[in-house]
Amino acid sequence: MIPFLDLKKINAAYADEIKEAVYRVIDSGWYVLGEECSRFEEEYASFIGSSHAIGCGNGLDALTLILRAYKELGMISEGDSVIVPANTYIASILAISENGLIPKLVEPDPSTLQIDPHKIEEAISPRCKAVMIVHLYGRCAFTEKIGEICQKNGLLLIEDNAQAHGCIFNGKRTGALGNAAAHSFYPGKNLGALGDGGAVTTDDPVLAKTIRTIANYGSDKKYIFSLKGINSRLDEIQAAVLRVKLRHLDCDNAKRKKIGGIYMEKIANPLIELPAPSHPDANVFHLFPVLCEKRDNLMSHLLQNGIATLIHYPVPPHRQKCYPELGTRNYPVTQRIHDREISLPISPVQTEEDTETIINAVNKWNT
Numbered sequence: 425m426i427p428f429l430d431l432k433k434i435n436a437a438y439a440d441e442i443k444e445a446v447y448r449v450i451d452s453g454w455y456v457l458g459e460e461c462s463r464f465e466e467e468y469a470s471f472i473g474s475s476h477a478i479g480c481g482n483g484l485d486a487l488t489l490i491l492r493a494y495k496e497l498g499m500i501s502e503g504d505s506v507i508v509p510a511n512t513y514i515a516s517i518l519a520i521s522e523n524g525l526i527p528k529l530v531e532p533d534p535s536t537l538q539i540d541p542h543k544i545e546e547a548i549s550p551r552c553k554a555v556m557i558v559h560l561y562g563r564c565a566f567t568e569k570i571g572e573i574c575q576k577n578g579l580l581l582i583e584d585n586a587q588a589h590g591c592i593f594n595g596k597r598t599g600a601l602g603n604a605a606a607h608s609f610y611p612g613k614n615l616g617a618l619g620d621g622g623a624v625t626t627d628d629p630v631l632a633k634t635i636r637t638i639a640n641y642g643s644d645k646k647y648i649f650s651l652k653g654i655n656s657r658l659d660e661i662q663a664a665v666l667r668v669k670l671r672h673l674d675c676d677n678a679k680r681k682k683i684g685g686i687y688m689e690k691i692a693n694p695l696i697e698l699p700a701p702s703h704p705d706a707n708v709f710h711l712f713p714v715l716c717e718k719r720d721n722l723m724s725h726l727l728q729n730g731i732a733t734l735i736h737y738p739v740p741p742h743r744q745k746c747y748p749e750l751g752t753r754n755y756p757v758t759q760r761i762h763d764r765e766i767s768l769p770i771s772p773v774q775t776e777e778d779t780e781t782i783i784n785a786v787n788k789w790n791t
């Protein structure tokens with residue numbers, strides 16, 4: 425069986441270094457907000473190319489903290505709206521509604537599967553304060569046009585970089601392209617911890633300090649609380665593990681890119697749509713999505729051939745029970761993607777032989 429994602433094998437590749445890091449934390453006697461977290465924040469900020477990184481509990485918290493901090497700083501108010509792609513993981517939307525803000529869904533470009541820059545302007549209203557782009561599937565969603573639209577309209581640009589650690593646009597990493605970015609270190613992401621973890625990156629020192637305060641109970645001085653905060657921190661064990669895995673991230677991403685390139689070159693089946701090719705730097709292949717009208721048949725054919733696949737994601741946010749208010753409009757491009765998407769296995773530990781097996785099974789399928 426070719427698994428969809430073999431996390432055990434991914435971490436086993438660095439087992440000695442990871443164990444050394446975990447034992448170091450156990451022996452230190454310091455488990456939350458210590459040396460490992462500070463060092464990881466410095467190393468991650470320098471990797472992304474931003475002035476500040478703030479560790480937090482997970483990717484959803486990272487997104488939520490950014491918007492909450494902008495509210496505390498008076499740059500966004502409850503009832504304002506935030507533009508976000510209609511085809512995204514629910515977390516992007518949850519961070520917006522959790523803050524009492526209104527998600528303004530924008531359709532993706534059907535060939536890149538990323539927010540359509542040409543449809544952003546028509547979604548801007550007087551109370552729109554920010555654009556949240558999502559580098560979905562590991563592919564850069566930023567374009568110069570998006571940067572210009574935000575500049576021209578005075579909109580904050582927030583990146584959801586949960587799926588694209590290491591991705592590059594014009595020499596700059598995603599996570600350093602806007603005003604602030606959220607990162608998730610959920611085990612299955614390109615940079616994955618051994619549990620939950622997240623971070624915010626930004627060049628804005630005031631935003632960074634506000635997020636740090638909110639994430640630590642609203643305290644900027646021990647037992648003194650300037651804001652009604654939350655508890656969302658990156659613990660020392662996760663930070664130590666992430667420091668190990670960050671050193672190998674570019675190398676792991678290069679392996680993903682190689683497999684992605686082979687899929688792009690060799691998958692040839694008129695019943696299957698591949699995404700448009702991207703600039704080689706601008707995709708770290710967190711997932712490899714293909715579109716297919718008879719998705720269920722393709723999935724069971726691949727399963728019969730010993731290949732596990734997943735759907736990202738079967739139901740779009742505007743069709744989720746928790747968001748009846750988003751269900752009053754149709755988003756046909758989004759709906760089509762969610763009805764047809766299948767993710768093929770891709771990971772730094774996938775063998776060339778497995779990649780060939782997958783390509784042959786995909787190319788052979790005809791019903």
Ligand SMILES: *Cc1c(COP(=O)(O)O)cnc(C)c1O
Binds near residue numbers: 483512515584608
């Ligand atoms: C994983 C993910 C998140 C949330 O990250 P968690 O660490 O699981 O909270 C947010 N946005 C996107 C696009 C994701 O894929």
